Amino acid sequence: MPDYRCLQLDSTAVLLSDDSPDSIAAAKVLENAAVQFLTVKAPDAKGRNPPALLIRDKWIEGIEGIKEYVESTRQGQSLDRKLGLTLTALRRLGLGTNVDTFEQRLIIQKAVYLLQHFGLPVDWNYFWYIRGPYSTELARAMFGGRTALTQKELDQIAPKVTLAVGALTKYLSPASMTSEDLEAAATILFIGEKSFHARTSPAHLVNEVIRYKPKLAHPTVRKYVRILWPEILEIKRAK
Secondary structure: OOOOOOEEEEEEEEEEOOOOOHHHHHHHHHHHHHOOOOEEHHHOOOHHHOOOOEOOOOOOOHHHHHHHHHHHHHHHHHHHHHHHHHHHHHHHHOEEEOOOOOHHHHHHHHHHHHHHOOOOOOOOOOOOEEOEEEHHHHHHHHHHHHOOOHHHHHHHHHHHHHHHHHHHHHHOHHHHOOOOHEEEEEEEEHHHHHOOOOOOHHHHHHHHHHHOOOOOHHHHHHHHHHHHHHHHHHHHHOO
């Protein structure tokens, strides 16, 4: 069963219910999702067919509709949490969260990849793209640029941000790095995670990165392989 967070509702939901298996299942779905709700029995339903959920000013009828609503709400709040962690961590690093220019978007993409690698629990889906690791999901979320998390919730995630930022800044200082520096560092870790084997050496990793990213300055690649090599060895030990 998914690990649901408590759904944040503007008001208590109302479940129109009877004694059918679907009504019983609907109540269980809401309980498992930690949704606060009141139950109204079918005779007071005014023509609605149970199970049905009244939430805010919206009716959701049927067990499948109720399940879909709960899941979509959970996913939305999960995205809110990921974005809240991401924005907080970027600010903690001294990086902006503005995505108006390509350069700013590139810096954010690589910095967040590095934060995620060093333990920020966000799980943005990254894949290999023209400029190295890239997340379409993150790009879309950043264009919104706002999170609905309360200050209390932001305070609760602060320790996770502190740990990830501390682990990253043990090796790197993203606020003082250029976009090419960040691209090189993110690429090194991405390739290091995907292709590390027993014979991998710093020289081998430099060659691999240059093979995939020939436009990166070679001294920059060598510099960040040297800096990140202890972390690459940790990846090897973890495997």
